[in-house]
Amino acid sequence: MAMDDLEPLDPEFVRARLSKPPFVSVPGVVNVRDLGSYSTTYPGMITKPKLLYRSGEISNITEEGKERLKELGIGAVYDLRSDTEIAKYNTPCPVIEGIEVIRTPVFKHEDYTPEMMAKRFELYASGKIEAFMELYSQILEHGGPAFGAILRYIRDHPESGCMFHCTAGKDRTGVVAALLLKLAGVDDDAIAEDYSLTRIGREPMRDQVMERLAKVPLFAADNEKALNMLTSRKEVMSAFLKEFDNKYGGVECYLKTHVHLSDEDIDTVRRNILTPQSRH
Numbered sequence: 001m002a003m004d005d006l007e008p009l010d011p012e013f014v015r016a017r018l019s020k021p022p023f024v025s026v027p028g029v030v031n032v033r034d035l036g037s038y039s040t041t042y043p044g045m046i047t048k049p050k051l052l053y054r055s056g057e058i059s060n061i062t063e064e065g066k067e068r069l070k071e072l073g074i075g076a077v078y079d080l081r082s083d084t085e086i087a088k089y090n091t092p093c094p095v096i097e098g099i100e101v102i103r104t105p106v107f108k109h110e111d112y113t114p115e116m117m118a119k120r121f122e123l124y125a126s127g128k129i130e131a132f133m134e135l136y137s138q139i140l141e142h143g144g145p146a147f148g149a150i151l152r153y154i155r156d157h158p159e160s161g162c163m164f165h166c167t168a169g170k171d172r173t174g175v176v177a178a179l180l181l182k183l184a185g186v187d188d189d190a191i192a193e194d195y196s197l198t199r200i201g202r203e204p205m206r207d208q209v210m211e212r213l214a215k216v217p218l219f220a221a222d223n224e225k226a227l228n229m230l231t232s233r234k235e236v237m238s239a240f241l242k243e244f245d246n247k248y249g250g251v252e253c254y255l256k257t258h259v260h261l262s263d264e265d266i267d268t269v270r271r272n273i274l275t276p277q278s279r280h
Contacts, residue, residue: 014203022194023201024053026068028061031169031201033194035177040185040274047184048275051161052154054177056169056202057081058101059091066096075160076100078150080143080172082107089167089212104146104164106139106172121218127228132171132236133243139175140244144258147176151261151269154180158272168209170198170232178241182251183266184273188241195237199230206230 017023022033036049050073058077061069069077079093082105086092093101120138123131153162166172174195181191202209210226213219219226248254255261261269 008206009200009203014200017200018204022197024072026055026061026072027065029055029058029065029165030205031056031198032163033197033201035181035194038181038184038186038190038194041187042185042274044277045185045274046277047181047186047273051273052177052180053161053163054169054173055163055165056173056205057091057165057167058094058163059086061094061096066094066099069096069099069163073161074099074163075157076102076153076162078102078104078146078153078162078164080104080106080146080164080166080176082109084109085167091167102149104149106143106146106166108142121216124229125218125222125225127225127231129233129236129239133240135171136175136240137243137247139172140248140254140258143172143175144260147179147255148259148261150176151180151255151259151265154272155265155268168198168202168205170195170202174198174232174237175240178237178244179251179254180273182241183255183270185270188238191241192234192237196232196234198232202230202232 018025021037022035024032024034026032032053032055034049035052035054036047038047040046053072053074058065058079077096077099079101083103093103095101120135123135150162150164164173164176177194178191181194182188209230213226213229219229244254248257252266255266256263
């Protein structure tokens with residue numbers, strides 16, 4: 001792995017990049033991005049701006065940040081973290097008047113036992129593409145109910161924005177974003193590019209993440225292994241998308257078999273995600 005994957009990014013570069021789309025400023029929340037305005041394979045159509053947002057955890061959102069979510073038109077926030085994770089880091093869901101904050105864990109209690117966490121940490125620590133493939137495969141196998149909640153909201157609320165997040169907004173959040181963008185006909189290269197932006201988006205919480213990881217014996221003893229968890233390399237998502245298509249036969253097949261959406265559901269969600277390019 002290149003050393004620049006592990007070293008801090010230049011603060012001026014980070015500030016400048018975070019001030020531009022697709023990044024969105026929400027006080028108290030890092031790594032917020034709008035999944036709108038992406039070109040698609042559907043002629044004249046792009047992904048709808050101000051509909052789908054991805055982010056890191058929102059437990060530290062400020063009052064100003066809550067108002068910002070309302071300004072963005074967000075009606076629901078989906079929290080993909082496990083109960084165990086929230087308790088461990090003491091990062092409960094905030095109450096936001098006028099916005100539903102909905103718990104939709106990808107992994108349940110039993111998947112966050114010390115044994116399971118140790119296995120996941122070992123995978124993360126290697127930083128290898130194969131390790132992330134294994135992790136993302138687990139997310140796909142466990143995440144059907146959580147993904148279904150988000151997709152059904154999009155199906156039923158075409159004019160209401162929604163946000164989804166895990167802790168850093170990289171892995172579980174990245175898989176959800178990939179599914180939505182693939183469904184909309186966004187090409188794999190653009191999806192992988194979106195995934196890689198988390199390297200910049202989460203930089204403001206770098207010290208906080210490292211402080212948390214230092215409490216895990218595996219990472220306390222090896223700083224580089226901890227830093228591997230911060231990476232979000234484009235080639236990781238590119239490899240994942242190829243494996244996803246090979247294993248599940250494409251996004252529609254996955255949504256039917258693992259998320260239990262009908263063909264009509266899938267068509268409606270896709271229609272709601274897309275908008276004519278000429279409008280914007």
